[in-house]
Amino acid sequence: MTAEKERVPVLKGEGIRKYYQTGGSIGRGKHFVKAVDGVDISICEGEIYGLVGETGCGKSTLGRTLMGLTEATDGKIRILGKDIGGMKKSEITGLRRNIQMVFQDPYTSLDPRQKIGDILMEALEIHKIGTKEERMEAALKIMGTVGLRPEHFYRYPHEFSGGQRQRIGLARALILSPKIIICDEPVSALDVSIQAQIINLLQELREKQNISFLFIAHDMSVVRHISDRIGVMYLGHMMEEAPTDELFARTVHPYSKALLSAVPNPNPHQKKERIVLKGDLPSPLNPPPGCVFHTRCPYATEECSIRRPDMKEIAPGHKVACLKV
């Protein structure tokens, strides 16, 4: 599937940086949390791109920055090939229709005082699409697509279970017929049986409507199942990026190896070697110099603490940021 996916990227980020300022009060210097520090990412049409990493690695910030929920400190974002830097606000809004987002927590991401129908139609109203009747028709149609029943139209979010709410979140994202949906941990708040329902639904949407997904998650087995390509982040940097089968067959970066080896296996007969990393994630306020992973890397040498590795392509589509490769 990967070879034919050499198509136009629907969403592209080049050298994305997002710094948050902290401190800066009297008597203290300014500090920056480098949440995302120079990441390139591109997602092609109809592709599911899995973004993984541990808490605090910047995967959600990257997603929110690409979505435009926070402004990037530096870097270029292209939507459907158009650079949004220097564009007028109205132009960006028009283009943004093509990117939608589904959030992790289905309990806090829906307005508790709006009925499901209103939540869905609001997006169309903002973009001034259709008459009231047409909007209602569109909302009902999209509810059918995600497996909600028409009578749910007049209900409030609290009347739904977690899985159903995530379907509403997905319907809200789909109603503007976007080209790409950014899903930030869309299934991690759900039980396994419900999780499987949502994952199957996402795959179905991709097949039927050719929508691309940026799938941000920390669960490796879910990401492996759903993604065509996977990017592994650590402390604001992309460590490794490869087509899914390639990444699992030939994991190169020491961090990716450790991350994969830590995933528990639901087969009690397969015991595997586990690579246990020393210590905790360093603070993004004060990231280590050189390769950000060198403080925990079992193979680190002196050079790693001085020079920052660039992403190198070692096989078609397989890029690694490591000096030892």
Place this chain on the structure above:
Amino acid sequence: MQEKILEVDGLCTQFRTERGLLKAIDGVSFDVYRGEMLGIVGESGCGKSVTSQSILRLYDEKRLVKYSGEIRFEGKNLFDIPMKQMRQIRGEKISMVFQDALSSLNPVFTVGNQIVESLRIHRKLSKKEAEEKAVKMLELVGIPDPRRRFYQYPFELSGGMRQRVMIAVALACSPRLLIADEPTTALDVTIQAQIMDLIVDMNRRMDMGVMLITHDLAVVAETCSRVIVMYLGQIVEEGSVDDIFDRPAHPYTKGLIEAVPKMDGDRSRRLHQIDGTVPLLSQIPSGCRFAPRCPYASERCRKEMPELKTIGATQKVRCHCVTEEQGKEA
């Protein structure tokens, strides 16, 4: 067979609500043996946490909850003893580790203090002895530089370190039974692996029984020897790890195992899904509780509640469709 340390017999936990009593646990019976790791799995609302909190009688019995059944520990029924005696058992004989270490540790005491507290109350150690022992405990659970960490507050530690502190607090008095309620759910996989290794290591070293409560089947497969699967307040299947993962008998257990994507699974195949959702406790279906979501449900399943029956040396299942012979074949 090993010595039984805890016997739960016909436990029912009912919560008082505006609309009357809600049965969160309905007739749960199981044993925990010395030195074993027992996994209790199920989805949210299945009653796995309520079971563990009932064992320690953590709910407000005056207003909130009504227990029935028996929980036998060291020859006594825990429901018969006065609260004062119960408090002596908690933390000394039976300890608990919770999911969220940040809200379970006291934010205004240093981590060292919280271990010392337990040792002073239960073991009547002097302050100095207790402090020495607390530092040893911190070292035992793999906290680097334990003397410095002793004086730190919970907010100064990372999530993994906090969970280690919780384990140190729980194990300080060498309990006979450790109840770990989703101990790694809030943690990243790399840290989860470290914490589970620690719990398994402690289980072996201290020869205590561990009840691991989790929704993560993979964690259970890697660490436990016996598994109990719960659904809507009842045990639906019980067996050794091999029973449950190699020859699951209950359709719910099968569904759960297949719904989890495997690291070496076929990616082109759709995930197995269990349709529908877990019903509310106020709307428990008559007959088999899983029948509305079960692909094999028959008329009988909808009318008659199946009993938990033995189908193998170690396996029990609550399903009309499974007969003893089938269990043996599978």
